[in-house]
Amino acid sequence: MKSKTHTRFVAFVDKDYGAHHPFVDSVLLEILGGKVSVDCYFSRPVTPVSGGLRTGVKVYQSMPRRRGLGRILIFFHVLRRLMSYNRSSRIILFVRNDPLMLLACIIYKSLLKSDAELIFQSSFPHESHSGNIFLRGASKIIFRAVFPVVDKFVAVSEIGLSRLRGIYFKNNKDDYYAVPLLSEITAPLSLQNISRPRKFVYIGDTSPSRGLNLILEAFRSLFLSGAEFSLHIYGDAPASLRDLAQEFNGTILLRGKVPRLELQSDLSYYDFGLCLIPPVDKYLESSPTKLGEYMSHYVVPIVNLEISSLKEVGESEEAVLVCSSFSVSDIKETLWSAINMHDDQLLAAKNSVYHFSQASYSYHARSERIVRFFLGDES
Numbered sequence: 001m002k003s004k005t006h007t008r009f010v011a012f013v014d015k016d017y018g019a020h021h022p023f024v025d026s027v028l029l030e031i032l033g034g035k036v037s038v039d040c041y042f043s044r045p046v047t048p049v050s051g052g053l054r055t056g057v058k059v060y061q062s063m064p065r066r067r068g069l070g071r072i073l074i075f076f077h078v079l080r081r082l083m084s085y086n087r088s089s090r091i092i093l094f095v096r097n098d099p100l101m102l103l104a105c106i107i108y109k110s111l112l113k114s115d116a117e118l119i120f121q122s123s124f125p126h127e128s129h130s131g132n133i134f135l136r137g138a139s140k141i142i143f144r145a146v147f148p149v150v151d152k153f154v155a156v157s158e159i160g161l162s163r164l165r166g167i168y169f170k171n172n173k174d175d176y177y178a179v180p181l182l183s184e185i186t187a188p189l190s191l192q193n194i195s196r197p198r199k200f201v202y203i204g205d206t207s208p209s210r211g212l213n214l215i216l217e218a219f220r221s222l223f224l225s226g227a228e229f230s231l232h233i234y235g236d237a238p239a240s241l242r243d244l245a246q247e248f249n250g251t252i253l254l255r256g257k258v259p260r261l262e263l264q265s266d267l268s269y270y271d272f273g274l275c276l277i278p279p280v281d282k283y284l285e286s287s288p289t290k291l292g293e294y295m296s297h298y299v300v301p302i303v304n305l306e307i308s309s310l311k312e313v314g315e316s317e318e319a320v321l322v323c324s325s326f327s328v329s330d331i332k333e334t335l336w337s338a339i340n341m342h343d344d345q346l347l348a349a350k351n352s353v354y355h356f357s358q359a360s361y362s363y364h365a366r367s368e369r370i371v372r373f374f375l376g377d378e379s
Contacts, residue, residue: 005088005089005090006037006089006090007036007037007089007090007091007092007375008036008037008038008039008085008089008090008091008092009028009032009036009037009038009039009092009094009374009375010038010039010041010081010082010085010091010092010093010094011028011038011039011040011041011093011094011095011096012041012063012078012093012094012095012096012098012101012105013028013040013041013042013096014043014066014096014097014098014101015042015043015096016042016043016044016045016061021289022181022182022183022184022289022292022293022363023121023181023182023363024040025184026182026184026362026363026364027363027370027374028040028057028094029057029059030363031363031364031367031370031371032370032371032374032375033057035371035375036092036375037058038057038058039057039058039060040057040058040059040060041060041062041063041078041081042059042060042061042062042063043061043063043064043065043066043070044061044062044063044064044065045061060081062077062081063077063078064077066098071100071135072100074098074100074101074104075100075101075103075104076104078100078101078104078105079104079107079108082104082105082108082112083108083112087112087113090115090117091113091116091117092116092117092118092119092374092375093105093108093109093116093117093118093119094118094119094120094121094374095118095119095120095121096121096123097121097122097123097124097126099126099138099139099142099143100142102120102142102143102146102150103142103146105118106118106146106149106150109149110149117151117152117376118149118150118151118152119150119151119152119153119154119374120147120150120152120153120154121153121154121155122153122154122155122160122163122164123155123156123160123181123287124282124285125160125163125281125282125285126139127139127140127143128140128281128282129281129282147164151175152175152176152177152373153175153176153177154176154177154178154179154373155176155177155178155285156178156179156180156181156285156286156287156309157178157180157285157286157287157308157309158178158308159284159285159308160178160285160287161176161177161178163285164176177369177373179363179366179370180287180291180292180309180361181287181288181289181291181292182292182361182362182363182366183292183293183295183296183357183361183362183363184292184293184296184362184363189268189296189297189298189354190268191268191298191347191350191351191354192268192269192298194271194343194346194347194350196228197228197229197230197339198228198229198230198271198272198338198339198341198346199229199230199232199269199270199271199272200229200230200231200232200270200271200272200273200274200335200338201231201232201233201234201267201270201272201273201274201294201299202215202231202232202233202234202235202273202274203233203234203235203263203273203290204234204235204288204290205235206233206235206236206237206238206241207236209278209280210277210278211276211277211278211326212233212241214278214326214327214328214331215274215276215331216244216252217328218328218329218331218332218335219231219248219252219335220247220248221328221332222332222335222336222339223248223251227336227339228339229251229335229339230251230252230253231248231251231252231253232252232253232255232270233245233252233253233254233255234255234256234257234258234263235256235257236256236257237254237256241254242254264293264297267293267294267297267299268297268298268299270299271299271300271338271346271350272299272300272301272302272321272338273290273291273294273299273300273301273302274302275288275290275291275294275301275302275303275310276302276303276304276323276326276331277304277306277307277310277326278326279304279306279307279325279326283307284306284307284308285308285309286307286309287309288309288310291303291309291310291313291361292357292361292362294353295317295353295354295356295357295361296354296357296358296361296362297354298350298351298353298354299350299353300319300320300321300338300346300349300350300353301313301320301321301353302320302321302322302323302334302335302338303320303321303322303323304322304323304324304325304326304330304331305322305323305324305325306325306326313361316356316360317352317353317356317361318352319348319349319350319352319353319356320353321334321337321338322334
């Protein structure tokens, strides 16, 4: 009887391992790691993080950091790593976003192991909105040249898949999969007591392009009208944001950058999580990680309908609070509804979004489809 070919899933990820990204942790390390041998390569972290063997996964924190010359050195590092693998095994290659990692895998597949399977995940339109004009141009050239050799594509939204299909080539629907950035598999949490004032949280990018100034303008209007609330902002705190926060007399607290795992332990303290994204080209296919994390910690998200992934959740889960547009007036109206929500309504909403996250908006809820797409016959 012929023995079964050993499968090795080799992933090259455009992040530090210490970032603890939900897709990496849940899909690569947990779901796929429970089925086949998985090797995950990450950039060297600024601060060393414990890695090693984890649920059938080997974690390597060895790639050059993706800055300056490191972006080019990554190509040679990936190629060298690939050449060390036993080519008699079934090898599935996975690359997340980076064009030079992808190019190295294409060369390996084309010259050394033609039966290697190659999966590329694109979570952001790097070829049109990333870095400087040189990086965008290089990304576009590489993607157009090598995409025909890629076997499968993963995006974080249907709009992302449309971009890949429209710009590049294949039409076989089985070669594409849109899976949003979902919540992680977590142990059951306890629901915190409901109290006033209502507690809001904003996590992430505080740069002008994310429109935080409009969100704060809506809060300012409510504050001046006498509404009671608290808002905690996690992320960079430039001088302009610090100055603005002082106008709220302690109602807004700037928490700065907090390690992701530490932040998760604080999430259940909040009532409402701001997941409001400006409807500009580079964000239209966004799938914010924090949306799933809010719900899995009993935090009711506030979303705007112009972003497709947010609209889908807003229409699927009625407890999610929805702004019809990313405007001061609509945001203010939705915040006012949140502030004045009765305790029993808030309790019901918290329970509803939590159960929705566990039943529909988590990786483990979609694990069968994930395994079938990524591993094929191995599933």
